[in-house]
Amino acid sequence: MSAAEKKVIIFDDDEDILSICSYILEQQGWTVFTYTDCNDIVNRVSGIIPAVILMDNWIPDAGGIIATQTLKGDPELKNIPVIYFSANSDIQSLANHAGAETYLAKPFDLDDLEKVINRVLKKEAA
Template sequence: MSKRILICDDDTDILSICTYILEEQGWEVHTRTHCNDILNVVEEVQPKVILMDNWIPDGGGIKATQAIKSVEQYKVIPIIYFSANNDIKSLAKEAGADTFLAKPFDIEELERVIASVS
């Protein structure tokens, strides 16, 4: 599997920054500003890692993460839950994410968290 990452966040600035950073590291970056049809998106992209925002249309990151983790072939894909919410750790746990990244984050932190699951 190639170094392919899916980032779901409704903040286009975050998507642009993350895309730039991760493409520099050799990742093939796919982005979505919503989590509609998330299972079809995962099927299409076949990511090695997923970055999932908490406050994302439609349905939110918790439901999207739970949907991904409920499918046998997808539950092995590491999901990094990321949000500016103060309760990020418990939200990530509720969603079933593998780990979390609090916003705002610095480049080294983003790289470290992705490296820890990939």
């Protein structure tokens, strides 16, 4: 994957998580875009076309499920893998309901963040 393709969007209303994830991913060579709400999500994602999206369940205003379903319903954006993340104990079913490719339970180990991104991107490349 070229540097131009290594773009990720993180949707989370927790500034600490945005800051930590951004730092870790930037160290891995990613260009990171962060949003604290999912308003106008189709235009935001269309303007960046990331390799992967991290989506929080409790993101304002519509919430992660509706935001993910909106992306998956858009023909231009539906193939961008979404990693759903939440502290909710039912995260697997939430991620499935949203249509996300996979999920990551909070709190997560930073190694797990890298592993889940790499795993979802390998599936896309296959």
